Amino acid sequence: MSSIISEPEGTPSLLSVRNLVCSKADNQNIFSNISFDLYQGDILVLSGRSGAGKTTLLKCLSHLNVYEGEIRLHGKKATEYGVPSYRTRVLYVPQRPSMLPGTPREFVKVVTSYRSRRQSHEESDSKATNAAYANTLSTAKLGAVHSPIRVAEEWGIDEDLWDRPWSSLSGGESQRIALAVAVGIPGAEVLLLDEPTSALDAETMALVESTLLDLFKDEHSTVKAMVWITHSEEQGRRVGRRYLYLEEGGCLETMEMGMPASRRSRTPSTVTPTSAS
Secondary structure, eight states: OOEEEOOSTTOOOSEEEEEEEEEOTTSOEEEEEEEEEEOTTOEEEEEESTTSSHHHHHHHHTTOSOOEEEEEETTBOHHHHOHHHHHHHEEEEOSOGGGSSSOHHHHHHHHHHHHHHHHHHHTTTOHHHHHHHHHHHHTTOSOSTTOHHHHHHHTTOOGGGGGSOGGGSOHHHHHHHHHHHHHHSTTOSEEEEESTTTTSOHHHHHHHHHHHHHGGGOTTOOOOEEEEEOSOHHHHHHHOSEEEEEETTEEEEESSSSOOGGGOSOOGGGOOOOOOO
16 A cells, blocks of 8 residues: 655655665565655654554664665755764654663763764854854753753653663653653754653653643754654544554554544545644
């Protein structure tokens, strides 16, 4: 099944995906023929049965998995940005950050080093500004309004946790810290969120959802769109602006969260997605 999910003609695409195929080591397809466009203001909720390839799709979008097909950000391939730089723009937030190496503070330094190199490349005539910017972020301190540590503090994370190994953190702690990094380090344009609140209680989940939804209204935020995996229909309805159901052979845009029952969704070619103004 081939389906291209797109805005009305003339609307510029932020992230364009065409004919995406990802296979296992034995060459069996995990999914095939995935095509869609992501636009500024989109929160695209991704659902599908277990094993359909939702996490794999996010990793392909962030250039963490090998794939066939074409993915373009602002019309450019990842290799045109440089893959490390591209990954800071299209940022994958894993469901289980506790599997990451080192400590959260070390992780921030790695991410910001790529970000500062990207900034230096884009603004090579402003070296002093870039150096100050990189130094401020790489220390992961509280200076910025939306620094990772400050965001995490609002979600109940003490600063000392940033120096503990990821593997020693609870699921909820590591999840909140990883999200705080995504929110607190400028430069990410697309957030790829893999069940970002699955380990959180209801109160903390509400705080995190509110922060993420407010990014589009925040003048300091560079985030323009999100792809959000969730198995919760309630959460999908709360946060989603568009809905994509991943199934064998391709994907369908649905009118609501979840699998289209009796084809209750319109076909992708007739759906007019809603973007934030």
